[in-house]
Amino acid sequence: MxxxxxxxxxxxxxxxxxxxxxxxxxxxxxxxxxxxxxxxxxxxxxxxxxxxxxxxxxxxxxxxxxxxxxxxxxxxxxxxxxxxxxxxxxxxxxxxxxxxxxxxxxxxxxxxxxxxAFRHHGQTAGAREMIGRGDLGEIRVLRASFGYPPPAPANIRYDRSLGGGALLDCGVYCAQAALLFLGQGLKAVGVHLRQDQAKGVDVSGAAMLASPSGQVAQLAFGFEHFYQCEVALWGSQGKLTLERAFTPLPDQEAVVWLERQGRREERRFPAENQYVSIFQHFARTAVSGKDFEAEYARILEQAVCVEAIQKGALP
Ligand SMILES: NC(=O)c1ccc[n+]([C@@H]2O[C@H](COP(=O)([O-])OP(=O)(O)OC[C@H]3O[C@@H](n4cnc5c(N)ncnc54)[C@H](OP(=O)(O)O)[C@@H]3O)[C@@H](O)[C@H]2O)c1
Structure with missing residues (x-):
């Protein structure tokens, strides 16, 4: 390390x-x-x-x-x-x-x-399975939010030269959720990053992305908030909400909500430490020597998407 x-x-x-x-x-x-x-x-x-x-x-x-x-x-x-x-x-x-x-x-x-790590939690896999088998109909909208209270003043997140700022710190999770659930080819069609002029970094922001087929992702993020962490997917037949989508607790079952035709059902996924899961995935993949390209492609899609949001926020 x-x-x-x-x-x-x-x-x-x-x-x-x-x-x-x-x-x-x-x-x-x-x-x-x-x-x-x-x-x-x-x-x-x-x-x-x-x-x-x-x-x-x-x-x-x-x-x-x-x-x-x-x-x-x-x-x-x-x-x-x-x-x-x-x-x-x-x-x-x-x-x-x-x-x-x-x-x-x-x-x-x-x-x-x-x-x-959230990509490797059973909650995320379960949500993708529900979407894949059509529980929500066709996906139209994704809303992802991730926010938390301000870090201490000397924190690296307030230092531009170290790569600080809310988009790179917590906005990236929302972008990753959009890519994971809606797929590639998302374009940034509207962005606002709220700058803290004294600190020289963005402390919160929002972005709207659109897919080639017209799906929309609304992202909201920042570190000047109370704690917020949720992904919601709206389909033609129903809505799925992942509470604590990025930070499921290691010792509690993860809960997702499925709303359809006026009914709200709870789906539970076993407690899991997502950081253990991703480390295991890393080690097993490295040792196997296989499937490196899938992660390389994901890294590049994410970097392109985040850069598009950065560019969309330029004055
Ligand atoms: N995956 C997640 O859920 C998650 C959660 C939180 C943070 N992170 C990520 O983890 C990384 C570290 O975040 P953190 O909050 O843990 O940061 P941090 O406590 O500030 O740690 C960064 C470390 O980098 C080293 N460092 C080297 N040059 C430095 C410099 N010029 N200024 C400050 N530190 C320097 C320091 O270690 P030494 O002094 O020992 O060399 C320092 O302890 C970031 O990329 C952050 O986004 C990920």
Missing amino acids: LGCADFAWRKAVPALLQAPELELAAVASRSLEKAEKFATTFGGDPLAGYERLIERRDIDAVYVPLPPSLHEGWVLKALEAGKHVFVEKPFSLTAASARRMVEAARSRGRFLMEDF
Whole structure:
């Protein structure tokens, strides 16, 4: 792991340790003291400096929970050293940057994956199954929202040079939901990003996307809100709502609601730690050497979609 990130402390590494396919070999930090503290809690060798981890030959894969603007540099170094790489969202700042990383992974035969854990939760698979068998009729509209209260003032999300801002932090989940449920070819037809002039980043936003066949996605996101996390799909015959679509709790059943002809039914999916599930998927795919292209294509579609939203918001 490169960098003792807050998310790694709270969620990712506790999950990684539950995945039998993975072992935490080493933790690198800019500060040896931080690495030692992390390693004392979770294990692995503490290392001062990311290069020292990349050059270790006994390491098969690198987890990159660094600020977004640092992803590309370290991902390329890890790939050059022959590692598979698991990268936090947002994968890249631009579509061109995503292409460079995917090309490097492809040419070295290494697996590269972005951490959108909700895609690997049974709730998401269940919703897709319900849609696939026509429970909602034809899908017309997707509404996705993800918002939370303001982070601390020194947080990386307020630093433009580190890849901060609400679109890259939480808007990307809404874009990923639109691509997952509506498919490729979405165009940004309306965007607004609310800038905090003092901080120099977008702190909230909304976007409307349209598919070639006329389906519409309405996205709302930000970190100046009370907690909000939901995906709703409206079809010609019914509506499906995923509560906590991006953050289902690991110890509670996930609940989705299906509304049809005036009736509202509850569907429940077993409790699952989605971070364990995605780490397992990453490890198994890397070891199998197969199906890398599906994730590369998904990474690129996502990067193109997010860039279209960014461009749509330009004055
Ligand atoms: N998948 C999810 O559900 C989820 C949830 C939250 C966050 N994330 C993602 O995880 C990544 C990290 O987010 P976070 O909130 O955990 O951030 P964070 O606590 O600020 O951690 C980032 C780490 O990067 C390292 N770093 C290297 N250069 C840095 C610099 N110039 N400034 C600040 N840190 C620097 C630091 O580690 P050292 O000092 O130890 O080197 C720091 O601890 C982001 O990409 C974020 O979007 C994902």
